[in-house]
């Protein structure tokens with residue numbers, strides 16, 4: 001399995017994290033992370049957790065079938081499913097005419113945030129999107145309340161292209177959605 005990056009987090013007892021492409025056996029760790037972030041209730045516009053093997057297997061098979069991409073961050077000191085501590089998924093849009101564009105979603109496990117994993121996952125994802133999947137552009141969106149996400153995306157070079165006001169309603173609160181885009185060649189020129 002091709003290694004995209006390796007990171008040592010000194011503040012977490014010199015934990016080493018490998019960034020790599022997902023494999024089928026990661027599916028339980030990937031969805032465990034997703035369900036945990038859902039439970040936090042403030043980051044993702046989704047209510048339904050994913051528990052069944054059928055759903056997880058279908059997700060992985062679709063990823064391969066549709067030629068979509070998922071990078072994971074693996075804590076080398078932990079056993080599955082606890083070893084998967086972050087993931088960055090790049091999906092196709094529903095439009096045939098947007099085959100040059102990937103849509104990005106990212107999650108890092110709570111205890112591992114603010115140690116550079118999000119930046120490393122997105123950096124790897126952008127480069128792989130160009131070199132392996134031949135994409136030109138990446139889009140993403142987040143809640144306007146997600147200060148950490150907004151800081152990360154804008155410092156990487158994503159440009160804010162719009163706001164959908166009150167796009168989500170969760171736990172009696174409306175959330176605005178901020179939309180971003182990044183042209184991969186611009187990023188590659190700045191991060192050779």
Ligand SMILES: CC(C)(COP(=O)(O)OP(=O)(O)OC[C@H]1O[C@@H](n2cnc3c(N)ncnc32)[C@H](O)[C@@H]1OP(=O)(O)O)[C@@H](O)C(=O)NCCC(=O)NCCS
Nearest residue numbers: 043106107108113114115116117118119142147148149151
């Ligand atoms: C958003 C997320 C993926 C980022 O991953 P991460 O590993 O924490 O990101 P990094 O450590 O690489 O970078 C975080 C940056 O935000 C900064 N930051 C942290 N809290 C912040 C805050 N409240 N306001 C502004 N910036 C903040 C950090 O200092 C760091 O910036 P720096 O690299 O310039 O020092 C992760 O925090 C996460 O999974 N959050 C919950 C789920 C989520 O929001 N997913 C994305 C939905 S769109």
